[in-house]
Amino acid sequence: MATPVIQTDKLTKRFGDFVATNEITFDVQPGEIFGFLGANGAGKTTAMRMLCGLSIPSAGQARVAGFDVYKQTEQIKRNIGYMSQKFSLYEDLTVLENINFFGGIYGLSNADIKTKSEALIGRLGLQGEAKKLVGSLPLGWKQKLSFSVGILHQPKIVFLDEPTGGVDPVTRRQFWNLIYEAAHEGITIFVTTHYMDEAEYCNRISIMVDGKIQALDTPQALKQKFNAASMDDVFYQLARGAKRSE
Amino acid sequence: MRTLRFLLQKEFKQIFRNRSILVMIVVMPVVQLILLPLAANYEVKNINLCVVDRDHSSTSQKLVGKIASSGYFKLTGNRATFKEAFPLMETDEADLILEIPAGFERNLVREDEQKIFVAVNAINGTKANLGGAYLASIIRDYNHDFRVQWIQPSAFNQNPVIDVSSSNWFNPLLNYRMFMVPGILAILVTMIGGFLSALNIVKEKEIGTIEQINVTPLRKHHFILGKLIPFWVLGNVVFTIGLVVSWIFYGIVPVGNLAVLYVFVGVYLLAVLGFGLLVSTFCDTQQQAMFIMYFFMMIFILMGGLFTSIDSMPGWAQMISRFNPVSYLITVMRMVVLKGSDLHDVRMHLGMVALFAVVLNGWAVLNYKKTS
Ligand SMILES: Nc1ncnc2c1ncn2[C@@H]1O[C@H](COP(=O)(O)OP(=O)(O)OP(=O)(O)O)[C@@H](O)[C@H]1O
Ligand SMILES: [Mg+2]
Numbered sequence: 001m002a003t004p005v006i007q008t009d010k011l012t013k014r015f016g017d018f019v020a021t022n023e024i025t026f027d028v029q030p031g032e033i034f035g036f037l038g039a040n041g042a043g044k045t046t047a048m049r050m051l052c053g054l055s056i057p058s059a060g061q062a063r064v065a066g067f068d069v070y071k072q073t074e075q076i077k078r079n080i081g082y083m084s085q086k087f088s089l090y091e092d093l094t095v096l097e098n099i100n101f102f103g104g105i106y107g108l109s110n111a112d113i114k115t116k117s118e119a120l121i122g123r124l125g126l127q128g129e130a131k132k133l134v135g136s137l138p139l140g141w142k143q144k145l146s147f148s149v150g151i152l153h154q155p156k157i158v159f160l161d162e163p164t165g166g167v168d169p170v171t172r173r174q175f176w177n178l179i180y181e182a183a184h185e186g187i188t189i190f191v192t193t194h195y196m197d198e199a200e201y202c203n204r205i206s207i208m209v210d211g212k213i214q215a216l217d218t219p220q221a222l223k224q225k226f227n228a229a230s231m232d233d234v235f236y237q238l239a240r241g242a243k244r245s246e
Numbered sequence: 247m248r249t250l251r252f253l254l255q256k257e258f259k260q261i262f263r264n265r266s267i268l269v270m271i272v273v274m275p276v277v278q279l280i281l282l283p284l285a286a287n288y289e290v291k292n293i294n295l296c297v298v299d300r301d302h303s304s305t306s307q308k309l310v311g312k313i314a315s316s317g318y319f320k321l322t323g324n325r326a327t328f329k330e331a332f333p334l335m336e337t338d339e340a341d342l343i344l345e346i347p348a349g350f351e352r353n354l355v356r357e358d359e360q361k362i363f364v365a366v367n368a369i370n371g372t373k374a375n376l377g378g379a380y381l382a383s384i385i386r387d388y389n390h391d392f393r394v395q396w397i398q399p400s401a402f403n404q405n406p407v408i409d410v411s412s413s414n415w416f417n418p419l420l421n422y423r424m425f426m427v428p429g430i431l432a433i434l435v436t437m438i439g440g441f442l443s444a445l446n447i448v449k450e451k452e453i454g455t456i457e458q459i460n461v462t463p464l465r466k467h468h469f470i471l472g473k474l475i476p477f478w479v480l481g482n483v484v485f486t487i488g489l490v491v492s493w494i495f496y497g498i499v500p501v502g503n504l505a506v507l508y509v510f511v512g513v514y515l516l517a518v519l520g521f522g523l524l525v526s527t528f529c530d531t532q533q534q535a536m537f538i539m540y541f542f543m544m545i546f547i548l549m550g551g552l553f554t555s556i557d558s559m560p561g562w563a564q565m566i567s568r569f570n571p572v573s574y575l576i577t578v579m580r581m582v583v584l585k586g587s588d589l590h591d592v593r594m595h596l597g598m599v600a601l602f603a604v605v606l607n608g609w610a611v612l613n614y615k616k617t618s
Contacts, residue, residue, distance in 0.1 A: 088455045093256065097256070105463075
């Protein structure tokens with residue numbers, strides 16, 4: 001087996017007395033689509049931010065793309081893409097300007113930025129919108145754009161925090177097509193979602209309850225293990241006992 | 247360097263798309279510079295002056311004549327001695343008593359030096375103090391070799407406390423606007439620069455875009471520079487508009503070199519912007535940043551020497567004003583605009599402000615955390 005691109009060992013984050021992420025341990029293999037599930041408040045975003053080098057863990061160990069989450073946050077940042085739960089491209093810049101800006105920040109050459117933005121706009125069918133302000137786009141398009149910008153610099157891993165929250169079913173399907181394309185190019189996908197049909201698209205999933213990982217396996221194996229007909233059922237059995245769920 | 251170019255491009259695009267910023271940097275200086283000097287006009291006329299002329303020479307009479315013809319003073323009689331004049335002050339009939347000692351003309355001619363006594367009525371302090379300042383400038387104008395000694399008959403203050411603000415000497419028309427406008431311009435530049443920079447990073451925190459920035463390998467000092475430079479340019483634009491307005495509306499043309507002003511303001515803006523950026527690295531919401539900036543701006547401005555001369559502040563306040571960048575700008579503005587000071591004259595001020603700039607920006611870079 002290849003070296004995992006994400007390795008965690010008892011990774012923990014506390015906010016005061018509150019343990020948001022509690023000793024989670026797991027590995028993610030290169031090229032995998034890893035589903036990171038859990039009820040609201042389970043600690044998914046918190047865990048993801050630690051893995052992205054945005055937040056220093058309180059305890060435990062983790063390596064992302066081979067780099068340490070305590071000491072090598074800037075190296076990690078060079079090797080990952082991140083799409084936060086809250087839309088965070090610049091709404092007062094156009095589609096092209098956003099692509100340009102983030103391409104530039106990641107140090108892509110001008111020629112690179114040009115070919116990539118053309119390809120990106122073509123793939124998303126945004127030809128008519130390229131010069132429109134991002135704020136004026138519908139949510140589904142924003143999310144697809146945000147994902148595409150997140151992988152512009154061809155990171156090893158991309159972290160997606162509820163990328164399809166509030167997005168219609170057709171666009172969700174398109175979004176997952178984009179994810180598959182990226183995975184096909186060798187980018188490891190680390191994705192959180194509240195949609196169980198999306199969970200089925202993942203190679204493996206973990207389910208977090210109140211800061212802890214309660215189950216981790218392929219969707220198939222989990223259904224068998226919990227004797228459930230669907231992922232919905234598995235999730236329900238596990239998350240039912242959650243105390244944090246709002 | 248290339249990264250910085252992308253940051254600047256982005257920042258300028260956002261600024262030019264933001265109507266309110268553009269309105270703020272154009273309309274604010276124009277309106278404030280036209281309104282405030284009118285409202286903040288401290289010019290006082292009809293200051294009651296009692297003259298005790300013990301010299302009775304032509305020189306002393308000429309001096310009194312010059313004072314009387316300045317238009318600011320009303321002579322409320324002559325008295326032979328200070329003792330006789332003093333009751334006038336007690337009954338508030340006189341705001342100032344000017345005593346010209348015997349031998350005034352003689353000493354002036356012989357020793358080229360003579361002291362004059364001015365007593366100030368501390369009850370109506372503003373009027374009397376201003377009157378004192380006017381008087382001093384007239385006397386200095388009359389003869390530069392006069393050394394004026396001030397005494398203030400007040401129980402609280404044994405020592406002479408009135409120090410004539412240097413600007414007045416060089417504002418021979420005693421036009422209060424000449425004095426106020428450069429100061430108000432200084433404050434405008436400070437307010438606009440400070441608030442714009444303080445609110446900007448916080449806004450990115452609020453809308454979440456900073457998260458997307460923080461997850462990139464962008465270097466911290468690039469990020470800060472990317473914020474600093476655009477606001478620096480805006481600050482210079484505001485300053486330039488302000489200079490033009492003061493020229494058109496008040497006919498104020500700096501006596502000193504414009505380049506000196508721009509050099510100083512250039513460095514000063516770095517300090518103020520650094521302060522704004524520092525505040526914004528501490529805050530999470532625009533509201534917090536706003537309150538903190540207001541708090542400091544109030545102190546900076548009220549203690550900056552625009553309305554009250556720093557020299558007449560208590561010692562502790564003078565101490566504080568040494569750490570107040572605004573006071574340096576106001577002083578230098580007046581020095582260069584009214585007095586024609588050059589770079590050499592303002593080198594101490596420039597040094598201090600440069601120090602502020604380095605410390606504040608360095609601190610902002612350190613305090614800006616890409617990883618929390
Ligand atoms: N900076 C913080 N300070 C204090 N508590 C926090 C902080 N960030 C998150 N929390 C708390 O940690 C818990 C986990 O939050 P987190 O955002 O990781 O959950 P999540 O699994 O992403 O939930 P959701 O599905 O709603 O996005 C929540 O109870 C949240 O209130
Ligand atoms: Mg979350």
